[in-house]
Structures are given as C-alpha cells and as structure tokens.
Amino acid sequence: MPNEMLHLPKVDCLLKRYKGSPGALLPILHEIQETIGYIPDAVIPEIAHALNQSQAELRGIISFYHDFRTTPPARHILRLCRAESCKSRGAEQLAAQLRERLQLDDHGSSADGNISLRPVYCLGACACSPALELDGQVHARLNAERLDALLDACREDA
Structure with a gap:
C-alpha cells in the first residue's frame, strides 16, 4: 500500500469539514499539501x-x-527569482550556475531527491x-x- 494511503482518513475529515463551503477547493488542496507534502493522485x-x-x-x-506538487517534494526547494530587478543584478548568471552545478533544468529535481529547482517571478x-x-x-x-x-x-x- 502506498505511503500516501495512510493519510486518506485526514483527507476524508478535511472534505467533511469543507462540505458545502463555496470556494473550498483551493483551501482543501493547500491543506492536503501541507499535511502530506504534495497532492497524491489517489x-x-x-x-x-x-x-x-x-477529475x-x-x-x-x-x-x-x-505551488501545487503532485509528487513528493525534494528535501530542499530552491526558488530563484527571475523578475526584472533580480535579472538586472545577475540572476541569469546564478541560474546558469545552478543548472551547471546541479545538472538540472530550471524546473528539475536532483536524481537523489535532495534539491528541487524552481524559478519564481x-x-x-x-x-x-x-x-x-x-x-x-x-x-x-x-x-x-x-x-x-x-x-x-x-x-x-543530505
């Protein structure tokens, strides 16, 4: 049985708590991710x-x-700002350094599951x-x- 199945009773309680509440989906998804670490397919x-x-x-x-994840997160999540101010001060060079050092693209996770790289704006x-x-x-x-x-x-x- 997958590990996420152990958490499904919490999901049942959460769904009962929000039943009939307008706009409940995002709070439900956020709470599931905070509890389990991601939103499992199950x-x-x-x-x-x-x-x-x-579905x-x-x-x-x-x-x-x-910000929603459908797979377990890496141990460390690194989000490099790529907005104009950061770009003008060297963020692109830092992004290249990260890609080279971690051998990842801008949306990747290391093979060992230790570091996940995500751009933000x-x-x-x-x-x-x-x-x-x-x-x-x-x-x-x-x-x-x-x-x-x-x-x-x-x-x-690690």
Whole structure:
C-alpha cells in the first residue's frame, strides 16, 4: 500500500469539514499539501466527488498553480527569482550556475531527491536583488560564492 494511503482518513475529515463551503477547493488542496507534502493522485477522485467536479477540472487547477506538487517534494526547494530587478543584478548568471552545478533544468529535481529547482517571478526582495528562497527562507544580495555555500549546506544536510 502506498505511503500516501495512510493519510486518506485526514483527507476524508478535511472534505467533511469543507462540505458545502463555496470556494473550498483551493483551501482543501493547500491543506492536503501541507499535511502530506504534495497532492497524491489517489485523493483526486475523492475530492472531485465531494465537490461535484470532474477529475479533469481538478487536475487542470492543480497544474495551473505552480505551488501545487503532485509528487513528493525534494528535501530542499530552491526558488530563484527571475523578475526584472533580480535579472538586472545577475540572476541569469546564478541560474546558469545552478543548472551547471546541479545538472538540472530550471524546473528539475536532483536524481537523489535532495534539491528541487524552481524559478519564481518575484520574491518581494527587489531592493536586495538578486534573491532566492531556500526552504522558505529568502536569501538576498546573492552572489556566486554565497550560492555555492548554500548548495554545499544542502548537500551536507543530505
């Protein structure tokens, strides 16, 4: 039995709590992801049935929002800002450094499941560009050396 099946009773309780609430889908999806770490395929039919929506509609919504995951997350999630302010201060060079060092594309995860790389288009740290978010913590005024130190810390933590 897949590990996510252990969490389905929590999903049942969650669906009962939101039953009949307008606009319940996004809060349900967020809470499932916070609880399980991602939105497993096994819960899609249950959610669709509870909200009287098709599975295709749910999958479309999940794929539209870039923060939803349908697979278990990597141990470390690195989100590099690619907005104009960060680009003008060297984010593209940092992105190239990340791709080379991690051997990933901009939306990849390392083979060992340790680091996931995702671009974002504003972290709200424009005055301190370039910036990235690592496991929810923003690191600003980034340079190549500081980026290498962050990556080394992630690898040591593996």
